[in-house]
Amino acid sequence: MPVDIATPRNLVKRRKNAGYAAVCAVGFDADPGVFRLGPAENIEALLPQLQPGRWERLHFAHVLWTPGLAVARTLVLAAERFLANVHLGQHWYRASRETLNSVLLAEAGSLRSAVWSHAELLAFLKGQADREADRFAAGVI
Template sequence: MSRDLRIRRKTIGYCAICAVGMVTDPEVFRLATAENVEAHLSQLQPGTWQALQFQRVLWTPGFAVARTIVVGVERFLTDVGNSLGNHWYRAPLELLDQLIVAQQMTLKARLWTHQELVARLRNHANEEADRFANGVF
């Protein structure tokens, strides 16, 4: 994502739901919210010798929505015995997807994939440039 789009993303207030997993075992993941996704993976990597990668990155309209979804998913995974401690879980990624969608539907909130968010931000920037070109601020 370009620097301009990162700044626009932060200004508007989008927040990500991130599932970071181990390359060797994709069903083990850490669930968290992140406003700065670019720094999130590098912050987690020193805590393990295993190579990490993003398993899921979904964007929400703000931190409160992202945190509410993550807390609901974590509560369910802990209740069914899938918690490994310290926000790490073992579960099929399909289950994670279903839990996130269930929480989203409960909140009636929007979620965007990373590609959808980039397209949204580019569209927003283009609309803003068109308004500026037409003399409408």
């Protein structure tokens, strides 16, 4: 099932300013177990960059947010090493979403790095924005 990455503009700006980066698995409907893996800071621009190379319509099969691009790249490399036996070429792999998520979470745990799903990161950023708005309304800057 595709991941909806719709994000309010103010939260996109907040996310980019904080330096979050995502590990993205991009797939297509014709074969749900096939995905391309890569890190991205600007996921809104990722699909338009990849789409011209594929005739199938692409979507996000899995998105996992990290505290920065270095962590995202490390997670992608670890997942690529683990998935080497199901490698289809040019960063395309065949595996279940659960397997991919387990590999990424295990590597994040070994790095002692926090990771968030897209919904968790949006909730965190929205809460942060709400707290700042409340402090501003109370006159505390």
